[in-house]
Amino acid sequence: MNLNEKVYDISEAGSIEPEGDRTIALQIGPSHPGSGHMRIKTRMDGDIITKVDADIGFVHRTSEWLSERRQFIKAIPIVERIMLPDTVHANLAYVLALEKILNIEPPPRAQYLRSLAAEINRITSHLYGIGIFGIFLGSSTVYMWAFGDREPFIDLMEMLTGARITNSYIVPGGVRWEMPKGFKEKAESTLQYMENRFNDYNDIWAKNPVVEARTVNVGVVDRNRAISLGVVGPNLRASGVDYDTRKASPYAAYKDIDFEVPKMNHGDSYDRLLIRIEEIKQSIRIIRQILKDMPEGKIIADSIYSQLNPVMKKVFEQEQRVMFPAFFNQMRPAAAESIARVEAGRGEIFFYLKTNGDKYPYRFRWVTPSFRNLAYFSDVAVGYRLADLPAIYGSIDYFPPEADR
Amino acid sequence: MGILLLIIWLIQDLLYLIVFPGLVVAMVLVILLIYLERKIAAKVQMRYGPLYVSRKVGGALQSVSDLLRFSFQEFILPIGSDSIAFLMAPGFMFAFAMMPLIFIPVGPYYSYLFPSTLTILFSVALITITPIYAIIVGWASDNKFSFIGSLREAFLVISYEIPLLLSVIAMVIVYRTLNYIPAVAFQETHLPGIILNPIAALVFIIVAIRSTGRFPFDITEADSELIMGLYTEYSALFFGIGMATPYIELYALSLIFSLLFLGGWWPVSIHATGLLAGLFLPGIIVIIKAFIVMMVLVFLRAVYPRYRVDQAVRSGWERIIYLGIIAVIISILEVIII
Numbered sequence: 001m002n003l004n005e006k007v008y009d010i011s012e013a014g015s016i017e018p019e020g021d022r023t024i025a026l027q028i029g030p031s032h033p034g035s036g037h038m039r040i041k042t043r044m045d046g047d048i049i050t051k052v053d054a055d056i057g058f059v060h061r062t063s064e065w066l067s068e069r070r071q072f073i074k075a076i077p078i079v080e081r082i083m084l085p086d087t088v089h090a091n092l093a094y095v096l097a098l099e100k101i102l103n104i105e106p107p108p109r110a111q112y113l114r115s116l117a118a119e120i121n122r123i124t125s126h127l128y129g130i131g132i133f134g135i136f137l138g139s140s141t142v143y144m145w146a147f148g149d150r151e152p153f154i155d156l157m158e159m160l161t162g163a164r165i166t167n168s169y170i171v172p173g174g175v176r177w178e179m180p181k182g183f184k185e186k187a188e189s190t191l192q193y194m195e196n197r198f199n200d201y202n203d204i205w206a207k208n209p210v211v212e213a214r215t216v217n218v219g220v221v222d223r224n225r226a227i228s229l230g231v232v233g234p235n236l237r238a239s240g241v242d243y244d245t246r247k248a249s250p251y252a253a254y255k256d257i258d259f260e261v262p263k264m265n266h267g268d269s270y271d272r273l274l275i276r277i278e279e280i281k282q283s284i285r286i287i288r289q290i291l292k293d294m295p296e297g298k299i300i301a302d303s304i305y306s307q308l309n310p311v312m313k314k315v316f317e318q319e320q321r322v323m324f325p326a327f328f329n330q331m332r333p334a335a336a337e338s339i340a341r342v343e344a345g346r347g348e349i350f351f352y353l354k355t356n357g358d359k360y361p362y363r364f365r366w367v368t369p370s371f372r373n374l375a376y377f378s379d380v381a382v383g384y385r386l387a388d389l390p391a392i393y394g395s396i397d398y399f400p401p402e403a404d405r
Numbered sequence: 406m407g408i409l410l411l412i413i414w415l416i417q418d419l420l421y422l423i424v425f426p427g428l429v430v431a432m433v434l435v436i437l438l439i440y441l442e443r444k445i446a447a448k449v450q451m452r453y454g455p456l457y458v459s460r461k462v463g464g465a466l467q468s469v470s471d472l473l474r475f476s477f478q479e480f481i482l483p484i485g486s487d488s489i490a491f492l493m494a495p496g497f498m499f500a501f502a503m504m505p506l507i508f509i510p511v512g513p514y515y516s517y518l519f520p521s522t523l524t525i526l527f528s529v530a531l532i533t534i535t536p537i538y539a540i541i542v543g544w545a546s547d548n549k550f551s552f553i554g555s556l557r558e559a560f561l562v563i564s565y566e567i568p569l570l571l572s573v574i575a576m577v578i579v580y581r582t583l584n585y586i587p588a589v590a591f592q593e594t595h596l597p598g599i600i601l602n603p604i605a606a607l608v609f610i611i612v613a614i615r616s617t618g619r620f621p622f623d624i625t626e627a628d629s630e631l632i633m634g635l636y637t638e639y640s641a642l643f644f645g646i647g648m649a650t651p652y653i654e655l656y657a658l659s660l661i662f663s664l665l666f667l668g669g670w671w672p673v674s675i676h677a678t679g680l681l682a683g684l685f686l687p688g689i690i691v692i693i694k695a696f697i698v699m700m701v702l703v704f705l706r707a708v709y710p711r712y713r714v715d716q717a718v719r720s721g722w723e724r725i726i727y728l729g730i731i732a733v734i735i736s737i738l739e740v741i742i743i
Binding site for chain 2: 024026032033034047134135136137138139140141142143144145148204208210211213214385386387388389390394
C-alpha cells in the first residue's frame, strides 16, 4: 500500500480550480514555525494543496546595493552575511569573480586551503539543512543532533580561520591564515566522530519508519522537470542529474581531488534527505585527501605578497597571517566583467561582476541557490497534502535570507 | 445514622477525586512527568534540558514555574471568537479528562461517588467525551489553523475510538466482568492481561498514544503545519489547561492499562487488609505502574517524528481495527478453550 501517492496533478486535472469556491486560503507565515522568513500563500481544497505562492522578500538586505557602494574588499563580509550557514562559499564565489578581473592566480596551497574550508563548510551547511528538516517533520532529536554535530566542524573553522561562522577567510590572491599546528589531528578526530555518528543518524532519521512514511514519494520531481525548473545543487542531483560545478568547471583545488558526486534517481523528499548524508560522506573523503596531499608553499599570491610592507612581511613570516596591504582598500581594477560559479551547500552560486575602473564595482550581481530552488518549491507542492508542505519545504533546504539577498 | 454515612462517603469520595488518585496526585505526576519527559529527551538529544530554574535539584521545578507563568500571563480573547465556547471548552475538556478517575479504583477498598459494577464501561465511555470539546475549541477559536487542527482531531477520534473499545471488550470477555476489581482479582489468580491477550495490550497502547497526541501521532498540534493546532489562539491559564489535558488523559489511560493488562496492584493480594496493605500500598503500586507506562509513551518523542493525518486515520481503519478484532477473537477462543 502506497500512502503517499499524489492525489492529483494540477496540470492534468482540468476540472479543479486552484482558487475555486471549494478552496480556502491559508497564509502560512511570515510568522509561523513552519514558514521561515517568508509567506507561503496556499489554497487548500480540503487537505489538498491546490496552489502555493511563495511570497519572498521579508529578509531582503540589499547586498547588491551595499556592495556597489563600497570598496571591493568590503563586499566579502556582506556576501557572507547573506548565506550564514554557508559563508565560505559566498566568500569564495565573490573572490573568484574578483580575481578574474584582477588577474591574480592564488598559489596551490591557498587553493587547497580554500577547498578545505569549503568542504568543512559544506558539512556544516548540510547538517543545518538536516536539522531544519528534522524539526519540520517533528523529530526534535535530529534537530538537536544535527545542530550539535555542527559544532565540532564550526570549531574546526574557528581553529583554521579565527572565526566560527563569518570567517572572511578567502581574500583575493589566497587565504588569510596558514593552517595552524595540530589542525590535522583535530580534523581527523572530528571526521572520525562524524563517521561514527552516521549509524545513529540512520537509526533515528534516514531509516526511521515514520520518516520513510512521510517522505518517500512525496514531492517527486523527475529529471526533466528538475532541469526545466532550473533546480540546482543536491536537489538537482536527487532528481538524477549528474551535475556538480566542482566537476563541471573546477575551481580551487577540485581538479586534483578524486571524489564522487552522489546522485539519486527518484527525486522525492526521501532522496533529497539521503543525498545530503551522502554528500557529507564525500566531503569527509575530500577533507582527508586535502589534508594528505596539501602542497607546501605560500598561502598568498606573489603579486599580493610583494605589496606587503616590512612590518606586514614580518607578521607574515612569524604568524603566517596575511595583513591587508593598502592595495586591498585602494584597488581600482580596469574596466572588465567576469563571472564565477561555485558549488555551495545548497547548489550553485552564480556571480557577475562588472567594473569600470572606479573604486567600487559598477555592477554587482549574484544569484543564490535557494532563489533558484524556490520555483521548484512552488511547483512541486501542489497536489499533496498540507502536512506534506513541511516535508517538501524542509527537504529542499531553503534558506530565506539566502534567496532574498 | 444514614446521613452521617452519606457524609463520610462524600468526604471519602471528594478526597478520592481531589487528592488521591485524583487532581492533586494527577497534577503532581503530570508536573513530574513533563519534567522527566523534557529531561530524558534532552539526554538523548545531547543537551541539558530544564536546569536553570532550581538548579540544585536539576531543574525539577521548571514545570511549576511554567504553571505559575501561565497563571499570571495576560489572557487574550480573540475578537472573532465565539467567546462563551472559547472560554468554557478548555475547562470542560479538563474536567472530562479527570472524570474517568472517579471510576478507576487504585485498590480493592476504594469506593466511588457512584457505586457501580460497571466501572470499566463508565471509565472508557468518559474517556471518549474529551475530544468533543477539543473540536469545540477549534471551532470557537475562529482561526484556520485551529479549525484544521479540530478537523484532524475529529478524524482521529473516529478512527481510534473503535479499536479502543475493541481492546477493552477483548479484556472484558476474558475477565467476564465490567468491574475493575474482579478483573484484577482474575489476573491475580490467572495471568496478567498482557500475557493473556498481548494483541489487545498493543492496540490499547497505540490508541493511548494516538488519543493523547504523543509522538508519532502528535498530529493535531503539529507545529510546523498548524502552529499550535487547537490552542493557537489560547493564552495564559487556558493554554496551560489545554496543554495539561492530554497528560491527564494519558494518566487515566495508563491507570486503565495497568489495571487491565499489568495486573493492577498485583504483588499485593486482593484480600490484603489493613490501612497500609489494603489502602495505600495497592494505590502506590498501581500509580507506579501507570507512571512507567506514561514514561514509555512520552519517551517516543525522542525517537519518532510525526505521521501525517491521513496516514494515521488510514492505519486506524485498515490495520488497528483489524488488530482489535483479532484481539476479541483471541479472547473468545481463550474463553472457549479454558
